[in-house]
Amino acid sequence: MVAKRRAEVTWENNLIRGKGKILFGTGSLPEVGVTWASRTEQPEGKTSPEELLAAAHASCLAMAISGVLAGNKTPPTKLDVTAECTFDKVGDNWKVTMMELNVKGKVPGISSEEFKELVKTGEKGCPISNAIRNNVEINLSTSLE
Numbered sequence: 001m002v003a004k005r006r007a008e009v010t011w012e013n014n015l016i017r018g019k020g021k022i023l024f025g026t027g028s029l030p031e032v033g034v035t036w037a038s039r040t041e042q043p044e045g046k047t048s049p050e051e052l053l054a055a056a057h058a059s060c061l062a063m064a065i066s067g068v069l070a071g072n073k074t075p076p077t078k079l080d081v082t083a084e085c086t087f088d089k090v091g092d093n094w095k096v097t098m099m100e101l102n103v104k105g106k107v108p109g110i111s112s113e114e115f116k117e118l119v120k121t122g123e124k125g126c127p128i129s130n131a132i133r134n135n136v137e138i139n140l141s142t143s144l145e
């Protein structure tokens with residue numbers, strides 16, 4: 001099974017003064033504004049590619065971990081996954097430099113150490129992690145309720 005998802009952006013003007021509109025192909029999200037300032041300063045109700053990448057990573061990781069936990073016969077009652085994407089200037093170029101992932105779980109029947117190991121396994125199988133691995137530093141922390 002191959003899945004393809006689509007997004008479109010319309011950009012007007014130059015980088016600094018310009019603005020864009022992001023449209024999501026499924027229609028599941030409303031049109032969202034994006035500007036250079038929303039990436040590097042205050043978002044003011046707009047998004048950024050880095051926020052979208054963080055959202056994609058958090059949701060993908062939650063699914064990957066849930067699958068690993070279910071395969072271990074210890075399905076989660078709840079997973080809270082936070083992803084924080086860092087966008088920074090490196091030399092003359094801008095780069096996504098780091099993704100901080102925090103996974104908090106409520107999983108009956110396992111220890112904190114076992115949870116940590118299963119989360120690591122999930123992260124290793126996460127398609128978004130694998131798409132950015134070796135290009136972006138990924139830091140992972142866990143806690144079990």
